Amino acid sequence: NNNSNNNNLADVTAKAGSQSMLASLMGTTLGIGLSPLLHDVPQFAMAFLCLSLIHQTGHYLSLRHVPLTRFNRHRLHLVLDPSCVVVVEANNNNNQGELLPLLSPQDVAARENYLPWYTKPDQTHEWLTIGSDVAALGGPDRVLDLLEERKDEENYIAVTAKTATGGSVSPNDETTTTTTTTTKKQQQQQQHRIQLVFMENATSVDCIRGMLFAHLLHYGVDREEARHRIDNEFPTFLDELQRVGWNIDSVNIEPGDAIRLSLEL
Incomplete structure (x- = not known):
């Protein structure tokens, strides 16, 4: 043993x-x-x-010293957060930052919080809610609009807190955000609570993709740029996750009371 x-x-x-x-x-x-x-x-x-x-x-x-290779919310955050910081710093310097390299399970094990006084292991609870109910997303009509504008391959929707109660939505976009500042720097400094909800048939890969998108939005990356990055870099990102030792077939990031959305035709 x-x-x-x-x-x-x-x-x-x-x-x-x-x-x-x-x-x-x-x-x-x-x-x-x-x-x-x-x-x-x-x-x-x-x-x-x-x-x-x-x-x-x-x-x-x-x-x-016991590396766990399956993601929970905290471990996935520890992997995504440094990569997104690199992207934001590169954008601020007008460079093309990449999401790589990634932390391995051994690296994450050394950073995880196990101490009992850490009721929340990281800061994502301050800006991210996973599995929100319909009311938090802006009501039934708002959810229907988001679902109609969602692409078939997008198994999640992400809505910022400021637009959960109203605002415009760009066609074929899985998230909505309201810009209340006049400069990109001010927008990045503003804190938005992000509501992330997955579709009923969302897979573990969809969960990783949705969390990555939410992290990019949190760090002030423009939604179109975030979407473009994910479309272009996500396959390589998944390959790198597996290369460093992560198991992407089993991801548990949703709380027990999380809600998933389903479409009934």
Whole structure:
């Protein structure tokens, strides 16, 4: 079981269990060895706290060395965020930035947040909602307009908070955004909450594509440019994800109460 090191939940659980048993045996041995040297309650309490801290630190470090190759929302954000930052910086310098290179599962494992006081592992909860209901998207009529303008191959729609209650939509575009500033820099500085909703038949690849689109919008990339980049670079992007070790066939980024849209003809 000590050789179990990635991906499978049973393997990870077995590894954690074997390490816990080893730590317990070592702690018991140390406790027996230290007990003759301890003579009062404060000393016993201090020794207990020190051994517990060592145990928990070892457990935490072991988690950071177990790479998981399937995406959840946090891991996908850790992969997408640096790439989108590169694109934005390149745009600001009038260069053609690329989405590559990408973090590997080993890189992401070292960056994941496991500590209990991180109720939200990253900042996406401040600007991204996945699986919004119809009301958050602007009501039934608004959703129908978005669905009618959606291409057949687009299995998601993304709407910014400012246009969820109104505004115009460009034809054949999967997102809508209202520009309330006069310069691109001001637009990038403005915070918009993005509502991202997937169609009922959306695949794992569609989820990755939708998240990438939402991240580009969040960083102020113009929607047409973001769409153009995804159309041109997404196949290479997927190939690179697989090359560095990610499994793109299983993606779990939607909360339990997320809503998917379906079309009934």
